[in-house]
Amino acid sequence: MITTDQALEIILKKAKRLEPVSVPLIESLGKVLAEDIVSGDDIPPFANSAMDGYAVVASDTKDASEDTPVELEVLEDQPAGTVATQAVRKGTAIRIMTGAPLPDGADAVVQVENTISGKDQRVRHGFVKILKPVRATNNVREAGEDVKRGEIVLTVGTLLGPAALGLLASLGHPHVKVFRPARIAIITTGDELLEIDQPLQPGKIRNSNAYSLYAQVEQTGAVPVKAGISVDTKEALARILKTALGDADIIMTTGGVSVGDYDLVKDVLDLLGAKLEFWRVAQKPGKPFGFWTYEGKSIFGLPGNPVATMVCFEEYVRPAARKMMGYDLLFRPEVEATTTNDIKKKPGRIHFIRVIVEKNDNVYTVSSTGPQGSGILKSMVLANGLALIPADIEFVQAGGKVKAHLIDQPEDH
Amino acid sequence: MITTDQALEIILKKAKRLEPVSVPLIESLGKVLAEDIVSGDDIPPFANSAMDGYAVVASDTKDASEDTPVELEVLEDQPAGTVATQAVRKGTAIRIMTGAPLPDGADAVVQVENTISGKDQRVRHGFVKILKPVRATNNVREAGEDVKRGEIVLTVGTLLGPAALGLLASLGHPHVKVFRPARIAIITTGDELLEIDQPLQPGKIRNSNAYSLYAQVEQTGAVPVKAGISVDTKEALARILKTALGDADIIMTTGGVSVGDYDLVKDVLDLLGAKLEFWRVAQKPGKPFGFWTYEGKSIFGLPGNPVATMVCFEEYVRPAARKMMGYDLLFRPEVEATTTNDIKKKPGRIHFIRVIVEKNDNVYTVSSTGPQGSGILKSMVLANGLALIPADIEFVQAGGKVKAHLIDQPEDH
Numbered sequence: 001m002i003t004t005d006q007a008l009e010i011i012l013k014k015a016k017r018l019e020p021v022s023v024p025l026i027e028s029l030g031k032v033l034a035e036d037i038v039s040g041d042d043i044p045p046f047a048n049s050a051m052d053g054y055a056v057v058a059s060d061t062k063d064a065s066e067d068t069p070v071e072l073e074v075l076e077d078q079p080a081g082t083v084a085t086q087a088v089r090k091g092t093a094i095r096i097m098t099g100a101p102l103p104d105g106a107d108a109v110v111q112v113e114n115t116i117s118g119k120d121q122r123v124r125h126g127f128v129k130i131l132k133p134v135r136a137t138n139n140v141r142e143a144g145e146d147v148k149r150g151e152i153v154l155t156v157g158t159l160l161g162p163a164a165l166g167l168l169a170s171l172g173h174p175h176v177k178v179f180r181p182a183r184i185a186i187i188t189t190g191d192e193l194l195e196i197d198q199p200l201q202p203g204k205i206r207n208s209n210a211y212s213l214y215a216q217v218e219q220t221g222a223v224p225v226k227a228g229i230s231v232d233t234k235e236a237l238a239r240i241l242k243t244a245l246g247d248a249d250i251i252m253t254t255g256g257v258s259v260g261d262y263d264l265v266k267d268v269l270d271l272l273g274a275k276l277e278f279w280r281v282a283q284k285p286g287k288p289f290g291f292w293t294y295e296g297k298s299i300f301g302l303p304g305n306p307v308a309t310m311v312c313f314e315e316y317v318r319p320a321a322r323k324m325m326g327y328d329l330l331f332r333p334e335v336e337a338t339t340t341n342d343i344k345k346k347p348g349r350i351h352f353i354r355v356i357v358e359k360n361d362n363v364y365t366v367s368s369t370g371p372q373g374s375g376i377l378k379s380m381v382l383a384n385g386l387a388l389i390p391a392d393i394e395f396v397q398a399g400g401k402v403k404a405h406l407i408d409q410p411e412d413h
Numbered sequence: 414m415i416t417t418d419q420a421l422e423i424i425l426k427k428a429k430r431l432e433p434v435s436v437p438l439i440e441s442l443g444k445v446l447a448e449d450i451v452s453g454d455d456i457p458p459f460a461n462s463a464m465d466g467y468a469v470v471a472s473d474t475k476d477a478s479e480d481t482p483v484e485l486e487v488l489e490d491q492p493a494g495t496v497a498t499q500a501v502r503k504g505t506a507i508r509i510m511t512g513a514p515l516p517d518g519a520d521a522v523v524q525v526e527n528t529i530s531g532k533d534q535r536v537r538h539g540f541v542k543i544l545k546p547v548r549a550t551n552n553v554r555e556a557g558e559d560v561k562r563g564e565i566v567l568t569v570g571t572l573l574g575p576a577a578l579g580l581l582a583s584l585g586h587p588h589v590k591v592f593r594p595a596r597i598a599i600i601t602t603g604d605e606l607l608e609i610d611q612p613l614q615p616g617k618i619r620n621s622n623a624y625s626l627y628a629q630v631e632q633t634g635a636v637p638v639k640a641g642i643s644v645d646t647k648e649a650l651a652r653i654l655k656t657a658l659g660d661a662d663i664i665m666t667t668g669g670v671s672v673g674d675y676d677l678v679k680d681v682l683d684l685l686g687a688k689l690e691f692w693r694v695a696q697k698p699g700k701p702f703g704f705w706t707y708e709g710k711s712i713f714g715l716p717g718n719p720v721a722t723m724v725c726f727e728e729y730v731r732p733a734a735r736k737m738m739g740y741d742l743l744f745r746p747e748v749e750a751t752t753t754n755d756i757k758k759k760p761g762r763i764h765f766i767r768v769i770v771e772k773n774d775n776v777y778t779v780s781s782t783g784p785q786g787s788g789i790l791k792s793m794v795l796a797n798g799l800a801l802i803p804a805d806i807e808f809v810q811a812g813g814k815v816k817a818h819l820i821d822q823p824e825d826h
Contacts, residue, residue, distance in 0.1 A: 146789045172610065196583075202459070208579040209579065218442060
């Protein structure tokens with residue numbers, strides 16, 4: 001039996017970053033960039049107006065006021081997306097829209113609210129009155145203000161969020177290279193498992209692990225592969241494992257890893273030539289957890305109990321998958337918290353207690369979600385944290401300090 | 414011009430919860446439950462073994478030890494998923510696997526590690542030696558230990574995570590009712606917009622807002638509807654708006670909402686009969702932001718500047734969409750933080766400063782991501798927070814306190 005730290009170290013050592021793949025920009029959301037992005041353009045590509053108004057020579061406006069407006073001749077009207085056909089020179093202006101390229105000769109824009117146009121009877125047709133002075137560069141966005149051509153704008157390892165997608169779009173990248181999302185196969189084992197639309201029968205239970213794991217894989221940003229239910233024969237399990245090994249980067253089995261006669265996972269993986277890295281971890285829940293490797297793939301033999309399965313996914317599979325997918329930060333935030341209830345346990349194994357974590361005035365508290373049997377999924381439904389009680393500790397009094405993993409918080413904060 | 418608080422109040426008042434829809438269980442992940450779930454079964458449905466071992470009458474084992482093992486006759490071998498054909502009585506045991514129903518007559522399970530079986534030459538064939546005593550209920554999971562039949566296990570409004578999906582699976586719910594995800598149409602406007610695979614041309618820019626908004630909608634758990642680019646004519650915009658109003662719960666336009674001649678959004682929405690709720694908010698970026706309603710739908714006229722668009726989505730559209738989708742908590746965490754740099758601004762509007770939020774020893778600091786022009790998307794790529802500088806404040810010195818919204822943190826913590 002090894003410690004949780006030893007188990008995690010072995011697992012992460014075996015988790016190798018997956019190869020880069022090119023995906024349509026919109027599918028890159030939440031993934032990790034696998035190439036440096038060098039801008040081929042200035043962004044914005046040209047000096048343009050930050051306002052709707054009039055492009056002018058700033059020095060023309062220096063004496064403008066409500067009482068002494070400056071009158072300029074309007075040479076033309078230039079919507080966004082078009083280029084002026086003339087240059088602005090002293091005594092003239094060009095009507096301009098937000099985003100439109102600044103015409104030659106102009107060095108500032110007077111916003112429309114500070115003008116009276118020829119539509120007003122106080123102003124001659126074809127002219128505009130300027131009511132407020134502007135200085136050079138006022139209301140102008142310079143070319144390259146956001147990004148300069150040749151600049152490295154995003155580097156390998158960047159987590160791609162909505163703003164990064166917008167930036168890549170503006171630079172003309174309809175496709176982008178990201179580290180390939182891990183494919184994670186889910187195999188549930190046991191003659192007692194029914195599909196979830198089946199009525200219960202004596203001795204049978206519904207296959208809930210397939211659903212909780214599928215959801216955990218999705219929330220990790222990986223690709224769940226439904227490999228199916230295996231009955232408790234070596235032939236059936238070997239067949240389903242072989243298919244999964246051909247199709248996924250990570251293979252998870254649930255059940256069949258303790259010492260019972262029907263615990264076939266170990267035997268079948270032996271037969272297939274997988275290398276046992278460890279079996280059994282000093283933790284509760286999840287003691288009979290085993291880990292194998294086979295041709296660069298990671299195989300997690302998870303326990304069959306619903307809570308143990310979910311806790312092992314959270315503590316081991318998720319960090320491994322994140323490493324494969326190129327994420328920099330692998331672990332949920334860990335905080336120190338005050339327990340609101342006594343915690344009593346036997347020595348020898350770390351316990352992962354399902355807790356509700358609350359934060360008040362920057363102080364964290366944790367409260368047990370109730371009975372902690374490893375079959376009691378309700379304890380996990382309510383939990384937003386796992387409190388860690390070290391192997392050698394037998395008792396923590398209410399008010400004492402414990403460490404907790406915040407399992408509803410992103411790793412990337 | 415109204416305040417940001419007034420704008421948010423109006424927007425949220427108009428956001429009505431969408432109707433419940435039934436979805437396949439796996440698609441309910443991350444959504445909000447729209448029905449109470451009453452358990453039709455006990456979970457587990459029968460008392461079962463928590464270990465691989467031997468089902469026994471506990472009192473038979475009370476004197477068992479390594480030196481004085483108790484020998485019991487093994488009546489049969491009962492895998493998980495099967496029911497024993499006989500009852501355990503004093504002097505006998507049934508070989509049992511984890512999860513298998515506890516046979517009649519048995520009241521405890523001795524785990525296999527504390528036995529020597531008939532496979533060992535020290536034990537007669539057909540018998541088992543018990544090396545450690547057990548008490549009644551030891552290693553037995555009681556029927557209904559997790560959930561009792563008739564119990565309300567999940568209530569309307571529950572955010573469905575992986576554990577809830579597992580619980581629903583175990584209770585036999587292949588479908589579940591959730592509040593319908595909002596459909597959010599994205600319309601970008603402007604003659605200057607190019608598709609992102611087009612080379613730049615004089616006066617043109619690529620349509621980045623469609624991508625950043627699409628990503629923001631996805632991250633909100635809503636359904637993005639690509640309504641397309643509208644050129645700057647009333648006819649084109651009216652056509653695209655009408656289609657979007659027929660197909661989405663929320664319609665967003667970008668650009669075309671300031672006072673320029675080509676700012677058509679206001680005129681066209683008037684013509685279509687939409688009700689203007691407000692136009693212009695005392696904020697930077699995003700002053701020319703407008704909001705309309707039409708037959709229960711919410712129409713957000715977002716500014717065209719990339720950063721302004723993203724900030725308005727974050728501060729207004731996302732909370733409104735969350736309310737429609739039944740989420741209880743609508744807002745990102747707000748923290749008080751120390752600014753590491755001076756912040757200078759004009760009075761009159763709230764400024765949303767893009768910042769990097771860091772937390773050390775439970776103290777938050779915020780640092781500006783650099784130049785804050787509303788076209789500078791780079792400032793948003795780096796940001797994990799928005800610092801709020803109130804309208805009447807002109808200067809915050811480095812070391813001063815500001816409020817910040819943590820835009821990479823979930824609302825539901």
